[in-house]
Amino acid sequence: MKYLELYIHTPFCVRKCEYCDFLSFAADSRTQAQYIHALLEEIRFYGACMREYQVSTIYIGGGTPSWLDAELIVSVMDTVYRSFSVTEDAEISIECNPGTVTAAKLAAYRRAGINRLSIGLQSCNNEELKLLGRIHTYEQFLKTYELARNAGFTNINVDLMSGLPYQTADRFADTLQQIIRLKPEHVSAYTLIIEKGTPFYEKYKFDAVKQEAGMKTDILPTEDEAYRIYKLTQHVLKKAGYGQYEISNYAKPGYACRHNIGYWTRDNYLGVGLGAASMIENVRYANTRDIYAYIENCRKLCILPQKAFFEEDSPLLRQAEGDWFGSNLHVSTDILSRNAQIEEFMFLGLRMTEGVTRADFERNFGMPVEAVYREVIEGLKREQLLLSAEGRISLTERGMDLANYCMAKFLF
Numbered sequence: 001m002k003y004l005e006l007y008i009h010t011p012f013c014v015r016k017c018e019y020c021d022f023l024s025f026a027a028d029s030r031t032q033a034q035y036i037h038a039l040l041e042e043i044r045f046y047g048a049c050m051r052e053y054q055v056s057t058i059y060i061g062g063g064t065p066s067w068l069d070a071e072l073i074v075s076v077m078d079t080v081y082r083s084f085s086v087t088e089d090a091e092i093s094i095e096c097n098p099g100t101v102t103a104a105k106l107a108a109y110r111r112a113g114i115n116r117l118s119i120g121l122q123s124c125n126n127e128e129l130k131l132l133g134r135i136h137t138y139e140q141f142l143k144t145y146e147l148a149r150n151a152g153f154t155n156i157n158v159d160l161m162s163g164l165p166y167q168t169a170d171r172f173a174d175t176l177q178q179i180i181r182l183k184p185e186h187v188s189a190y191t192l193i194i195e196k197g198t199p200f201y202e203k204y205k206f207d208a209v210k211q212e213a214g215m216k217t218d219i220l221p222t223e224d225e226a227y228r229i230y231k232l233t234q235h236v237l238k239k240a241g242y243g244q245y246e247i248s249n250y251a252k253p254g255y256a257c258r259h260n261i262g263y264w265t266r267d268n269y270l271g272v273g274l275g276a277a278s279m280i281e282n283v284r285y286a287n288t289r290d291i292y293a294y295i296e297n298c299r300k301l302c303i304l305p306q307k308a309f310f311e312e313d314s315p316l317l318r319q320a321e322g323d324w325f326g327s328n329l330h331v332s333t334d335i336l337s338r339n340a341q342i343e344e345f346m347f348l349g350l351r352m353t354e355g356v357t358r359a360d361f362e363r364n365f366g367m368p369v370e371a372v373y374r375e376v377i378e379g380l381k382r383e384q385l386l387l388s389a390e391g392r393i394s395l396t397e398r399g400m401d402l403a404n405y406c407m408a409k410f411l412f
């Protein structure tokens, strides 16, 4: 039996945050229901195609999945269980935003088997939340957190974001202190990236350029201040018992997110939903980002005789020419070359503080890692950015600080 991670995308949000470039938007309840109906078809379709895989983690992300009616999420989970074999100890996460969660919704999630909650907070400072365009206050987050604990969630992540306009290390320290008092099992602490096409880009693009160039900024924290915030985050969370297991992720022992680790260790993952990406046996697939095309594609799946996809002489399979999914869902299919796989193995693996193992490299590529990267490894070791011990290769603390520089060295 092979294992599979399942990502389920729900693209709907109450309104768009000022910095967000994710595939998310507001939609009425009819569109939401139509979308979920299509999503169920897609889940059923892949469940039938992928019988040799067992699902080990499920992640319902978005968007704001918690904005949807609980019955829709329950129907998604129900369809997953009916369509796939799911491991008994599967980690099953859902993202939620304060202001969209009720006790009844959380109870429904628990009954549906969801055992991990990821709460998008970003900041404990209401001014910062307003500036970000978040729909909620810190007080609403506290209420959500309390409801989640009362509903029996014992594995909670809180998302934080640093590097915000006008933010100082002291201000972010306040946010960290308030969060560690609550004792969530997991904290994700990402740095704001000013993405093109967002309102933040229009407001702060010149400052972002200055920040990147190490110059004095007007509104965003300077590069030095952003670095101070990153180091402070590491320090405060470590002192509170959170291990840093990836550049931006911290967890109490035993609570590192298995779904995320799967991405960084290049496990097979299937993404369903609008714009979702998959990587199955070193082939990447991407779904359309057009919701109407997506719904239409899934509707066609529904009317095609499914058994045709599995018969060896199926005209549909022949037509697919190597796309073993044999569906019309994907807008792109990309077969990863061996070099691309090697690069990914290194730069994704080195995001994790544990790094990569020599044994895994050899098992995957049939040769020692030094056969490909001897000079890179020696060079980074000389710069004290990389450690190579006990069969593992990992970045040093300084290497983590300069992760982009280090990872670029592993590209061909």
Ligand code: SF4
Pocket (backbone or CB within 6 Å): 012, 013, 015, 016, 017, 020, 021, 022, 024, 062, 063, 064, 097, 120
């Ligand atoms: S809640 Fe998340 S996905 Fe939705 S707009 Fe805000 S940042 Fe984007």
